[in-house]
Amino acid sequence: MDSLSINSLLEDLKNPDLVVREQATKKLWRIWFQQKGIYGLERIDQSQKLLDAGEMSEAETMLTALIKDQPDFAEAWNRRAFLYYSMGDYKQSLADCQMVIQINPVHFGALHGMGLCYAALGRYGDAIKAFKRALDIQPYSLVNQKLILECTLRLS
Template identity: 30%
Template sequence: MSVFRANLKPIVAAAFATVMYSMPVAAQQATLDELFERLKTADTVEAARIEREIQMQWRQSGSPSMDLLLKRGREAMEDDRPEAAVEHYGALIDHAPDFAEGWHGRATAFFEMGRYGLALGDLEHVLSLNPRHYEAIFGLGVIMEQLDRREQAYDAYSLVLGLHPNHERAAEAIKRLGRRVNGAEL
C-alpha cells in the first residue's frame, strides 16, 4: 500500500500544480464581450493590443488538425497562392463548418482571385457565425467599393468603426468616401 501512495504523490502534485498555474491564465483571459467594450474606448496603442487578443481568440479552433489547416491556408496566402489557400480553407470548412475563421480565410482568398461573389457568400457566412467580425465587415466594404457601391461600402466601414473605433483602414476609407457619399459641406 505504501508503494501505491509513493506513486500517487507525483500525480497529485502534478494535478495540483496544473490547477494552480492554469487558474491565473484563465482568469486573465478576458471574454470577447469585455474586449469589445474596452476596444470602444481604447487609445491607438491599447486598441492594437486588444485587437491582437480578439484575433487570437477568433483563431482558436479547439482542434490541432483544424489549426494546421488554418495555418496552411494562411501560409498559402502569404506565398501568394490563393488557389491553394482556397483548398486548405475549404477542407477546414468541411471539417469545422462553425469555425468562422475558415470562412473568413476562404473569403479573402476568393477576393484575391477576383471572385467577389464567392467572397461575399463566405463573408455572409462569417457574419452569421460572428456578427462582430469587424475584419469580415471591412471585407464587405472593400468588395462594395470594388463594385462601385460607395454607399454600401461607406455603411460597412462605419459599422467597423462602431465596433473598432481605431481601425485605421476603415477610418481612411470613411475619409476617402465621405465626400462622395455625403456630399461637400457648404
C-alpha cells in the same frame, strides 16, 4: 474563452488608450483563430503558406475542406474570403464575409472585408454601411474612417 471575456475585449476596442486597443485586437484575433483548436489553426496556417507561395487553388481547396468539416469556424470562412478578395473574386469574397458575420457578428475584420468588396464592386453606399458597422466595434480604426471618406467622395 467565455463571452464575458470577449465582451470585455470588445469594450477595450473603444478605449482611448492605443495600447489597450491594440492588446484587445490581438487577443480577439487569437481567440478567432484558435476557435477550433490546434487542428483549425494548423489548417489555416497551412493555407496561408500556400497563399503566400501563390498556390491559390491549393489554398482554396484546403480552406473549403476546412469549412466543410467545421462550418461554424468563422475564421476559416474569413480566410477564404481574403483569398477570394486577393484573386479579385469580390462577389465570392463578399458571400464568405457574410457567412463570417452570421457566425460572429462582431468580426470587424469581415465587416472591413465586406466594405472592401462592396467598394471594389462600385457599391459605395453598401461599402460605407459595412465600414460604419466595423467602426461601431472598432471606433478608432483610421483605415475604416479613411475608406468611408473615400467612398463618400465617390458617391458625390
